[in-house]
Amino acid sequence: xxxxxxxxxxxxxxxxxxxxxxxxxxxxxxxxxxxxxxxxxxxxxxxxxxxxxxxxxxxxxxxxxxxxxxxxxxxxxxxxxxxxxxxxxxxxxxxxxxxxxxxxxxxxxxxxxxxxxxxxxxxxxxxxxxxxxxxxxxxxxxxxxxxxxxxxxxxxxxxxxxxxxxxxxxxxxxxxxxxxxxxxxxxxxxxxxxxxxxxxxxxx
Numbered sequence: 001x002x003x004x005x006x007x008x009x010x011x012x013x014x015x016x017x018x019x020x021x022x023x024x025x026x027x028x029x030x031x032x033x034x035x036x037x038x039x040x041x042x043x044x045x046x047x048x049x050x051x052x053x054x055x056x057x058x059x060x061x062x063x064x065x066x067x068x069x070x071x072x073x074x075x076x077x078x079x080x081x082x083x084x085x086x087x088x089x090x091x092x093x094x095x096x097x098x099x100x101x102x103x104x105x106x107x108x109x110x111x112x113x114x115x116x117x118x119x120x121x122x123x124x125x126x127x128x129x130x131x132x133x134x135x136x137x138x139x140x141x142x143x144x145x146x147x148x149x150x151x152x153x154x155x156x157x158x159x160x161x162x163x164x165x166x167x168x169x170x171x172x173x174x175x176x177x178x179x180x181x182x183x184x185x186x187x188x189x190x191x192x193x194x195x196x197x198x199x200x201x202x203x204x
Contacts (some may be wrong), residue, residue, distance in 0.1 A: 048063055080100075
């Protein structure tokens with residue numbers, strides 16, 4: 001069960017945004033990721049609880065940020081309920097999309113798990129519902145993912161496979177790289193792995 005800490009920053013000006021303390025693990029029915037976020041001043045900023053089935057689809061998502069809450073799952077596309085900080089209003093949403101995304105590294109692992117690309121695969125288009133900080137506002141985005149490299153790195157626990165993905169935002173054409181080993185993001189725009197107490201899990 002990997003445990004560790006990511007630092008999150010603005011990918012443009014590198015302003016520190018939060019630290020995300022996480023643990024995650026594959027299970028008999030899929031994969032689960034749980035984390036707590038703290039702001040640079042140490043204040044609690046939110047939490048992530050994401051569970052995938054064995055095909056990589058989100059079977060349960062619960063996000064908290066700025067007093068807002070989103071609960072969602074893959075149902076007729078993706079379906080969610082967003083609740084305001086006062087708890088007085090709950091807004092339902094549904095989009096014919098594949099999964100969710102957001103600032104947490106969990107969503108990058110989840111998308112990679114959903115697509116199951118190989119180095120010989122062509123770029124694959126995926127539609128996601130982005131839940132953006134600080135109020136978890138939903139926005140539909142289209143991306144293209146391609147697995148452009150897979151390297152084995154020697155470690156004390158045997159070879160560690162690191163996948164490099166090229167992710168393209170189809171509305172702007174902006175491209176960036178994401179490096180993932182098992183169920184841990186090693187690097188991505190706005191994300192740095194600062195501490196990892198146990199090795200990444202390998203998916204069957």
